[in-house]
Amino acid sequence: MNFSELFKLSGLLGRFSPDGKCLASCVQHRLVVRDVSSLQIRQIYACLDQIQYIEWSSDSLFILCAMYKRGIVQVWSLEQPDWHCKIDEGSAGLVASCWSPDGRHILNTTEFHLRITVWSLCTKSVSYIKYPKACHQGVVFTKDGRYMAVAERRDCKDFISIFVCSNWQLLRHFDTETQDLFGIEWAPNGCVLAAWDSCLEYKLLLYSLDGRLLSSYRAYEWPLGIKSVAWSPSSQFLAIGSFDEKVRILNHVTWKKITEFEHPATISSKKTIVYKEVEKSPSIETERLSFPPTRELASSLFSTQSKYEISQVPVSLQYIKPVADRANPKVGVGMLAFSADNCFLATKNDNIPNTVWIWDIRKLKLLVVLEQLCTIQCFQWDPRQPRLALCTGNSRVYLWSPTGCMAVQVPGEGDFQIVSLSWNSSGDSMVLLSKENFCLCYLE
């Protein structure tokens, strides 16, 4: 495992290109594009304002930079550095911006979710989508990029519109039986759309591509409902994480629950492996101490090494009792991710924030529990292999695979608190992001 040096970063904006060759990062108003293997700077673009959001186009030729305060989106080309494009929303304001799957249209969501404007880079045409819903995930594209589903709300009722991405024609428009639609998600096979209600009501609806309601699932009535939803890559399973600290798995044949995964604070099953991160106290040679201490020495004194140890079952995990009178309590399963080969599911229960739970989907059982010293910030599966990378806000990156797990310290001076990470699509490198810096980690 090799680590690159630390580079400057702002706004946690470090993204790999979809083809895995380039890495785009932002420093204030500048966009820096580097080559992944050599980290040489290929291009630097200067935008008009501080960049709030960047996104690569699907063919890795263009990057859009959105500046919400100014309401401007600037698009840069990698092939032709001289090419420029600026979309100004003016008084309409800008809240969100994203590419269409063909890489030639940009969808801008104006302020107050008044409308979504579809700007085309090929033609002079502009399309508008009215009444978009201001929800967590309102615009979703199918994996093959053919269809787009938009959540809408008219007259206090929720609707879903399905558009054909090639010519932005409306295919289907239907209402949903939700109180307050919170999110929608396509299945990876592009034939089923899952829509779920806000946390006040546990309701998940499954619609076919042609707008028919296939099934609806409700686990219970009154307590807070769905927190997170994830499809398995083969579209076989739909995992629903809810506020009652459970994950329910639905199967694609009957759309009924096949199992429930619980996240108790005590693990008593003998077949689960519990890895606990423990700190190794650093050994300091007193003779070498000098005054004033050099930077390396200071950093090595204050950074502690850690490693994984296997804890004996039964293990009781650190449990945080949620505050009862606050909205959106830190309870329940907030993070869900399936591995790329469909065999594992990683979950995080927000009341037990230091732990990642890894479930074996083939056996529908809890396989591994990773107990960390700090709160889990982010985890992501390798897009090629069943390998999970996670970070907890310190300068270590943790990797788990079925063969074992390890904690790796990112070498470097200063403190590098990793808050987010992202894998390269080829699976052999990943970018570790902190508030000020980023670092590239090469695995093979």
Added chain:
Amino acid sequence: MGDWKTITVPVLSSDSKNIIQYTSERKRSPTSMNSQVLRLPLPSSKNMHSFFSAFCTEENIEQSISYIDRELTTLGFPSIYAESKGKELNLISIINCMNELLTLQHKNLRAQEEVEMQHLKLGSDMDHLQNCYAKLKEQLELSKREIVGLQERDRQLQSKNRNLHQLLKNEKDEVQKLQNIISSRATQYNHDMKRKERDYNKLKERLRQLVMDKKDKKIAMEVLNYVGRADGKRGAWRTDKTEARNEEEMYKVLLSDYEQRQKQLLVENAELKKVLQQMKKEIISLLPPQKQKPKERSEDGLVLSDLEEDIGELNKENMWELSCETVREQLTNSIRKQWRMLKNHVEKLDNQVSRGHSEPWNEKDVISREDHELETEKLELEIQQCKEMIKTQQQLLQQQLTCDDDTTLLLQDCYLLEERERLQEEWRLFREQKKNFEKERRSFTEAAIRLGLERKAFEEDRGAWLKQQFLSMTADCKHSENVTTPSAFLRSKYLVQIISLHSSDQDNRLVKPTSQQRKPPSVLNGPVPAEPCETSQYITYNSVESEKAAGASMPNLWVESDDKEEIE
């Protein structure tokens, strides 16, 4: 019983004087003595004399005797007097009476013993029963007190239970109330939310209108040049046709997805059906053959036969191609039935095992113990015999192996010598035979050579003789013409013979070198060469004599002679 015997013995062994004394005493106070006897069952021997002397003394012998007689007669004994009147005592009857009295005494004592034993027993029983009674009374008291206590507790618990039930009911009511409150509040909030949302939408509409109306020139896209599409095609207009095409494509996508899923499900189904069939076969094979009690047959027999028919049918057809409901149901039902039968069978076996020896075994199924034991004995004997054989063999082997090295070597040498000598003998014989054969061969070859020479000489002689004959014949022929034809015949015949002789000479020459190889035949054919000469001589004589037969016989002649020459 033994006690009073020992005590009465000194009584009997006492003097006759004492007897008289005793009798006199008895007369004086008979009733008191009787009672005394009853009260004091075992008087000591020392008291015996004084006791018994009190009744009869020397003065009142007559009265005591008469008294005793009277008493005895009243008791039913015969009189002790010799005659009805008179003073002579019948000793025999006295002794008999005494004996009778003694036995009576014994009986009475025995009875008394028994009665006293019973009395004791009854007394102890009575004590025991009294104790039991007392104990039971205590226990009864205790249990009564316990019952009272338990009843008290029961009452308390029941009241507690009632209280808890009440509490539970109250809680349930509260929960229900709270739920109602929640639902009412939720509907209220929803209503308020909707109202606020409508207001918000109005604001948004207003804002949208303002934004649209303003026609902000700023809302625009500046681009250096338009970029081509990713797939290189031009953008399409949105028309109805495109709409229809979109629909079509969408349905295609959906259909392909469903088809794929259906294929997967079919494959899975087929696999599962195969597995079920296998399982069914295995279950059927596990179960015992269905030929048991009639009651089973009556219940399941018809069903079984039907099932088996169905099974046969189903197995014949291709199960995985049929997917209709009835077939599926049949399969699952048949498997369930078989599984149940298997379960019953296993349970039966379990019961049998658990019951163990107490159950009488079914004679047919189980080998009787004796047979089993006999078999085991036989087998054990066999094993023993085999073991002994193995042991003896091992011993022999050991002997062979563990002999001294010298002896083994010697033995080996002995064997070798024996063999060698035998071989040498044989070689000698062989060599001798070989020599003999060589000799014989040489002699035979010499004989053959000689024979050849003789033959040659003979042939030459013959040839010469024939020539002479021929010459003489021709000389005669000139003289007599009548004999021309036969003589020409003869002449030709002689010519041919000569020619054949020549050729036979050549043959002989050819034959000679080869005669050495053929040893044994030469031995046999030794005398043979002589024959053809003789026969040919004979034949020639014949031919001379019988001219008419010559034509017929001549070919034969040639054949025979040829043959014979070839043999040589």
